[in-house]
Amino acid sequence: MAQHRISKFFSPKRAREDSDVIPSPPKRQRLEEEAASRKARIERWKCTDESEASSSLPPSSATLAKRNAMIQRIRAPRRIPSSPVKAAASSDVSEEEEEDMPVSSDPFDELSKFFGDKGKGKAAKPKARTKKDKPIGPSGKPYTPLEQQILELKNKYPSPTVLMVEKGYKYVFYGDDAKASSDSHVAAKELGMVCYMDRNFLVASIPTHRRDIHLKKRVLYLFACKSLTRLRLLSHGYKVGIVNQTETAALKKAGDNRNTIFERSLTRLVTAATFVDELDDVEGTDQYSSARLVCVVEKDDSHIGFVCVAPSDGEVIWDAFDDTRLRIELEASCTRMAHLRPQELLIPRVGLSKYSKQMLEHLIVENSSAGSKARIEYFDDPFESSSEAFDYITSAYDQNAGQLLAAIADLPKTVVTALAYCIRHLSEFNIAAPLLEPRFFVRFTSKAHMLLGANTLSNLEIFQNETDMTVKGSLLSILDHTDTRFGKRMLKSWIGAPLVDKDALQERIDTVEEIVASTSRTLHDLRQLLKKLPDLAKGLSRIQYRQCPPSELVMLLQTFHKLGAAFPSTETAAAVGFKSPILNRVIFSLPPLLEPMRQLLDELEIPEAESDIKARLWKDPQKFPKIETHTMAIGAVQVEIADELKQIRATLKIPSLEYTTCAGERYLIEIKTADKKRIPLNWPVPVSQTKYIKRYRSPVVEEKLKELSRWEESLSIESDRAFLKFFDEVGEHYAIMRQAVQQLATIDCLFSLAQVALNSDNYVKPTFVDDIDVLEIVHGRHPMIEVLRTDPFIPNSIFFTGSSRCKVLTGPNMGGKSSCVRMIALIVIMAQIGSYVPAESVKLGLIDGVWTRMGAYDELSRGRSTFMVEMSETSEILKGATPRSLVILDELGRGTSTFDGMSIAHAVLEHAATSIRCKTLFITHYPLVAVDLEKKFPDRVHNHHVGYRSEVRLDGRRDVTFLYQLEEGMAPASFGVECARLAGLPESILDEAAKRSRSMEELVAARTRQNLAFKRVQLLEDVLRTSNQAEVAALLTAMKSTIS
The missing domain is CATH 3.40.50.300 (P-loop containing nucleotide triphosphate hydrolases)
Incomplete structure (x- = not known):
């Protein structure tokens, strides 16, 4: 009977009913041995119990009922565990459910609670639980492995960092982060985010493909605006950490940890100042400026320096000045802050005087962008000296950067220190690259420019009007006819810092005059070219940070190639042929782009790059041989799966059978429910089914699909590595691309000023x-x-x-x-x-x-x-x-x-x-x-x-x-x-005011006449008392003045 029960338990039909896939042979053997062992232990217990029955008291009916229930539990077949493939592929919800299941133990340990020691039928004391107690959460339930992982991450990255945790097809906010992400009815109604209690955490989630949209609107621009308009969501000063799964489903299936939760780690940190938008993302952003971070340091209580970085377009501005103990010059830095409008202030927690810190905190709040709140980041571990700071900067450069380091050594010591802090801070976000290009650093104050003060910017409505604080109606809006985003930013900097160098100013306005009067086809073609350009400055920054996908990278390279091919090359700038040196320099800067861009594009398969297919990105397969190896292996497995289809057709006796894909599941065989008897007993349970159709995979296809997934995941990893290496090749030409972008921004501004003149005859x-x-x-x-x-x-x-x-x-x-x-x-x-x-x-x-x-x-x-x-x-x-x-x-x-x-x-x-x-x-x-x-x-x-x-x-x-x-x-x-x-x-009030005005005028006039008369009398008395002719003459003159 027992043997029959065991064979029935391990029949293929029963296996399909109890499990998603049939267990592997080793596991089947282990389960058979466990069942046999249980049977033997029950038989031994029966024999012992019968031999001692005469000397023992009969058990009670309740005890007998419990014995029988326990025996039935032991005899009941164990459910075959799900396939590791299924376990690894499932979401973390299944991981939590598995954690809630009781830990398996020997059933005879539980029987000992009801039977005495040595088989004498005496009741024994319950044994203490050996399972290690788990931490209990607020819900009263133990923390699941995923929740424990979240706790560890939140302890490692405490508030004010908001964590977005990848979990399957979505990103999830936990605890206070969920509260911050959906804390009001405004958020729930307008942002589509709501938090709810899930076991031990409040949670809120978003789809993975909407991450960057929510990152910018829901987190970086988090609920500072009370109007119900998505575009008015403004910065609330959060730091956001993106936590990703660091192992893939396919590789996890093949590993030893397939029954554990996915490993996760922080892969990216962003703030309002360090978030770099997509290249074509313009919604809700300031088109005239980029998000900036400013670091301020102080030395010897009088020397102050700062460095300003705009990560999104690579702009770096610095300045240094000496100040008094009252921080008069620092207070005047309101002008600097009004121009820069930083989203983040980086200052040391110690090493900055109390008055300086208070002044900076006030300035950063006062000059935050309209409606937004700039964040202040305090850092510890300051550098002991500027020499230590310079050594840190040196370590960030490669060995061939001697000239670049020489340029940094010429900067003021306070600026060098601030630069080192910026590099250290931005390295945490992997966006310190602009700080390694000192040739493009710009000083804030210059003898060649006038600096408009903060009050002047406001009172004259230079950048925004005084009514609703928007650009409309400002001088900037009147002068802006630019065609590019980087041109708009340069025009704003021109307006905020007019020229005081007569030669440079005359050269610029003569260029505007030449454009106004010109009918040149070259200038016409150049302006038409500008109208089609993306934000190249931001694109270069994304290349530096290695953030752009292949489609974006190839589009940028093609754009630079088009610019290089637009105009013929000349030996010198003067040979271009315009009167204006500025126009000559702009045209002369473009042809050098042609050859480097052509070489880079020749390495790429353009259609695959435009489709973001990294595995087939390279024309030369030997450039990255590992990719070729993985690709061939994938092809071989796909051939084997295709060959298996012939065997499946023969087995099922359906010659027209083909593989199908449903809900992302590949290589499925569709069988009508009426024909399910055709399926061999050793096939796994259906992958999916409807009332009329069942979809299966054969065991061979199942194994081949695992192998195929592993190769595909490995290929993806190798393709990512190869693509990152290609960024290094592109970076070698950064200087000429950056120079071309600056020249294009210059000509865009000049075209805009020329348009101002053309739009009005007067x-x-x-x-x-x-x-x-x-x-x-x-x-x-x-x-x-x-x-x-x-x-x-x-x-x-x-x-x-x-x-x-x-x-x-x-x-x-x-x-x-x-x-x-x-x-x-x-x-x-x-x-x-x-x-x-x-x-x-x-x-x-x-x-x-x-x-x-x-x-x-x-x-x-x-x-x-x-x-x-x-x-x-x-x-x-x-x-x-x-x-x-x-x-x-x-x-x-x-x-x-x-x-x-x-x-x-x-x-x-x-x-x-x-x-x-x-x-x-x-x-x-x-x-x-x-x-x-x-x-x-x-x-x-x-x-x-x-x-x-x-x-x-x-x-x-x-x-x-x-x-x-x-x-x-x-x-x-x-x-x-x-x-x-x-x-x-009201007229009654005005009439009364007019009467009082007239009476006060009459009173003042009367008092004035009285005072003059009294003064004349005094002067006359003085004349009569003196005998000095000179004094008499002076007094008479004074008297005449009172009369006049």
Whole structure:
């Protein structure tokens, strides 16, 4: 009977019912031996129990029931475990389920709980469990192996790192990371992510193919925006770690660890500053700038240096300066931060003074991109000296980098240290390559460029408007007619740093003039070529980081090859034939690309590269022989599987049978359910089935498929290695490609400036002179207002010549004073970036800086009131302005009492006119300041006002018409009540305000007459008391002045 039971248990039919695949012969033999052993142990127990039955008490009915149940459990056949192939291929959900199953033990150990020792029928004490207790999770269940793996990863990479863990076909967030990824109804509704409790962790998941989209939108741009718009998701300062499975299913099946969970490790770290988009990914990104990281270091409490890196386009900017203990220069670094707009600040946890750290933390928050939050990364383990930092940099270069290291050795020591920190930090993200190309480093401050301050950028709306903080309506939007992303970024840098080198400026604007007047076919073809270019700067960075797939790489190489073939090669740049050296240099930089790109493309099979098939990427099979070996092995296995089909047809007696693929499962045999009896008993259970069809694999095909999968996985690994080696070959030509991209960005900007001139008939080329006192604008217009408004802008003229450098502007509120001075500053900036300007004529000596103090606001985060901010900005201007600067001061002193404000305005204007001697535009509503300074310095200070026409109605109210034209002389009134009427204040309030205004004017006039009369009396008494003729003459002169 027992033998029959065993044979029945191991019948092929039973095996198919109980398992996915039939066990291998060794396993079958082991199971047979275990079953026989169990049978023998039961028989021995029976014999012992019967021999001692007479001397033992009969067991109770409950005990007998338990004995019988235990015997049946022992006799019951064990379920044959699933195939290792299935186990390895399954997801980690199955791993967790297997972990929950009780650990197998000897059934006789459990029987001993009910039977006495030595077979005497005595009840024995339960034995202690020998299984090692597992950690219990919040759910009360033990942690599964996968959950324990997650705990280890989260302990290794603690918050604020958010982990995206690859699990089968999806990426999963666990615990607090899931909470951060879907923490609100906004996220659930707009981002499509929801978290739920799964055993011991909150989880949220995304499909693998959507990883980068979610990485940028859901994590790097994580829930800082309260509007329900996906494109407005903004950076919240997270660091994201991508955890991938480091072993493949096919190789795991063949390994010794096929019954364990997949090994996982961190393969990539990203932050907002280090995330590099896909080449064609433009959605939700700033097209005018790249994400940047800034590292700041300090030495000896006074020397400060910083390095700024833009990983996405390879830009590296540095600067160094000395500062005082009050960190005045560092506070002025608000200008640097306003230009750079970093997404991440890298500073040492120790080694930076407390005041410097607080100042930087404030600046990084204040100058974060609109609506986003920049993150601050503190690092430990600082370098002891700049020499140690230089040694670290040296270790990052190869042995043939002597010239590159020499260039780094010339940098200031603080910059060298900051550079070493950046290399160490970015190496963690595998994107330190741009820092190893010092030939492309750029200093932030330069004697050849004017640096526009943060207030100037804001007050003049250079990069964004002051209404909704977007580019629309800014100077950048007016001048931008570029065709490439890298051209847009260069144009923004040009606008933020106008030229002060006359030769360079003249060369640039002459080039714009030549483009405007040219009918050259070469320039036409070049611009048409630009319109089709991808972001080549970003593409070069992705090549450096080895992040682009074959299709992207071959597209970039083809693009550079097309650029190289577009124009014929010449021996020198001058031989190109244009008058402009800039145009000659641009065309001359392209032909050298042709031959290197052709050689690289000749190594590739273009169709396979465009389809991202790495295994068939190379024209020469011997270039990577391992790939050829693996490919041949795969072909051999495929032939064997094809031959097996003939045997299957003969076995099943279906000559037309063919392999089919269903749901990714290859080499399946489809059989109608009615014909399932044709299937041999030694075939595994169906792989899949429907009501009418069953799909099988033969045992031979099953084994061959395992072998095929192993070869395919190995081929994939070898193909990846070969492709990475090819990046080294491409990198050898990085310099000429980078140089070509810079030249193309330059010509794109020049085409854009030429388009500005072509789009308007009344733009004019400015004239530059050597006399720094000259600034003449005839009928100038505001460039943005002219475009945005339908009604025409009233032009104005201004003349700074000789010693006349200070213009005081008065006039009605809402009369156009601020727009007029903004127009002057914008025309100067446009002229000095090489653009035509909106005027009839412009002549100027080069300006070295445009300084503005306009508007009113406070800084509560720094504890500074509106007046304190006003005074701080004025102080910065007085320290930075030179005789070649243009300074705009709008209503200085209005934030305090009338007399204090008037005194400060008077003193500042006098200092600007006499000490600094800069070109100054001073707007004020203090008439005494304007009158007194013009009288005191008639050759330096001149009063102007914005024209108006005032009429008094029969009811005594005044109607004011604004003329918006600049006229000489001072305005008699500001017409504040009339401006309030335009704003819609109630008439009763306005009537009361007008009465009080008149009464206060009369009171002031009466007191003034009284004071003058009293002063005359005093002077007369002094005349009568003195006998000195000289003193008498002086007193009489003073008396005459009071009368006048």
